[in-house]
Amino acid sequence: MIQGGKTVSKNRMEAYLFCVNCEKDTPHEIEYKEDRISKITCHTCRITVEINQEFVNKHFKEEFAKRVLSKPIRMTEEMEADLSGFLKSLPTRVLSKPYRVYKEYTDKSKQ
Structure with missing residues (x-):
């Protein structure tokens, strides 16, 4: 359930974000590891973007x-x-x- 961009657990947050696949604002789940975003998943189309922290830190x-x-x-x-x-x-x-x-x-x- 989307709770207006509120944290739903210590490692997850739900928010409305623009989905490039759906081409509109849709509910998403944002997952964190060690206080950093690790994965964002659209609830509508289920497309997932994973954040590779090693790549981010290297570049x-x-x-x-x-x-x-x-x-x-x-x-x-x-x-x-x-x-x-x-x-x-x-x-x-x-x-x-x-x-x-x-x-x-x-x-x-x-x-």
Whole structure:
């Protein structure tokens, strides 16, 4: 059962996310191992994305990977703290985030 992006067990969380296979927002289960996302499964089409932590750590800087993988938790906390402000800022953030992530990654890769 989806509980509005709430944790349903210590190692699992359920949330509505955009599914690239279904091409719409659908309920997903997010599984964690050692406080990091390990797997995301769409409840509608059952497509699963597994996160290989070794690959992530090898190809990305540690703090960058931690921030990306902890984003669902931070967004949930932000929504709970100020839903109105979160919803107002969301369209701009969604449009600008891919560029900001790319810029940060390329800047850090040059270091």
